[in-house]
Amino acid sequence: MERREFLTLSAKWGALALLSASGVSCGNKEPGTVALPPLPYDADALAPYISGNTIGLHYGKHHQGYVNKLNKLITGTKYRKMPLEEIIRKTCGECDETAIFNNAAQVFNHTFYWNSMKPGGGGKPVGKIAEKVDAAFGSFEKFAEAFGAAAKSQFGSGWAWLVADGDDLKIMKTANADTPVAHDLKPLLTIDVWEHAYYPDYQNRRGDYIATYLTHLVNWEFAEKNLG
Secondary structure (H helix, E strand, O other): OOOOHHHHHHHHHOOOOOEOOOOOEEOOEEEEEOOOOOOOOOHHHHHOOOOOHHHHHHHHHHHHHHHHHHHHHHHHOOOOOOOOOOOHHHHHHHHHHHHHHHHHHHHHHHHHHHOEOOOOOOOOOOOHHHHHHHHHHHHHHHHHEEEEEEEHHHHOOOOEEEEOOOOOOEEEEEEEOOOOOHHEEEEEEEEEEEEEEHHHHHHHHHHHHHHHHHHEOOOOHHHHHHOO
């Protein structure tokens, strides 16, 4: 089997995700089992901006690894039947359950990241989300500048997010596995700035990766859906 065909099939063989009203989440397919959602596009569909090789490693190794570890951690615990977002909220700040939180949050964050991009995406939003962005930041250009600055300035591993805080839109960044779900904020979009997300294609040029995300990849339809 050719590598490209393998990556594409691997993306489609994942179990189906459950979609929550607040965004994309991974549901418990059966007690104690969190499913790896399929990619919303073929593994090489974001090329040349993100290569199929990067997607294959990121999704097939990192994301799958968080799913596997989480399932091991919640087997035989009170979390085995909980929806993913509830696991995140219940374990946030609990020192003896940090590993469960980290893996659950990373399953959620990565699923949200894949859906925050699409082939042929990027550029200015339209519709309701465009109105909200303009109201919150003054213009798309000002939003892009602020979002890019947050993503670029996140020290070490982490994420930058566009979130809804009530009726207001805000930009936030989170370190490591932290997620807006743990802070009772509604995520709309995210970009992964862990090095494994961009280093194979961009090396140390995080700024170029962020600019490419905004120009060619960001999925504004997904963000508008998450507004509710």
